[in-house]
Amino acid sequence: MLTKRAGLILIALMSLPIVILGAEKLESRRPSVASGCPDWVLSQTETSENLIHPEKVVVEPWQGRHNVFATFKIPEGYEANQFFVVTLKGSNPYCGTVTRSTPTSKGDRKVFGLFRTRTTLWVISKGQLNQLEEPSNWKLAIFKPS
Structure with a gap:
């Protein structure tokens, strides 16, 4: 036995x-493929003059889904792109989606960008948590509607 x-x-x-x-x-099936960015999003974040970084980044994937996100403040008169880009050293750029929008008292708006939990776990396993938590690595292109 x-x-x-x-x-x-x-x-x-x-x-x-x-x-x-x-x-x-x-x-x-690396997350870089699953969370990859369309070419037009990458070109906007590389050439756009109107890029903003988030006010706040929350990285708590152990709390469940939708606990990796950033809060961006959009100035009055501007619209946000539907994707944001996270750029980490030693990795391909990753994309997340911009979801809900809430107005602020000053006429600005706050939008929330969700980042995939499984991509976050992949990034953490590569030892890049500190880079992911850095707001300067998150970019959102904004534009004035015509």
Whole structure:
């Protein structure tokens, strides 16, 4: 009769070929692909004069979904792009989506940008949490409607 420890070792050894063969699939599904930015968004954040950074960044993925977000303050008379870009050293740029908007007393608006939880966990596993928490790494293009 096998002991519990020997049984676990046997299961681990039997599943090793599956893990090795599956590693290629995991690599092809990096969050950089899933949270990748459309080319037009990247070009706007590289060339636009009207870029803003968030007032506040919250990175708490352990609290569940939608707990990685930023709050951007949009000046009166401007509109926000539907995507924001997070740029981290050693990674491809990641995109998040701008969701709800709330007016402020001064005529400005606050918009919230959600960042994917699974992408956040990927970034944390790469040791880039400090970069993710830095507001200067988050960019949102704004524009005046015509």
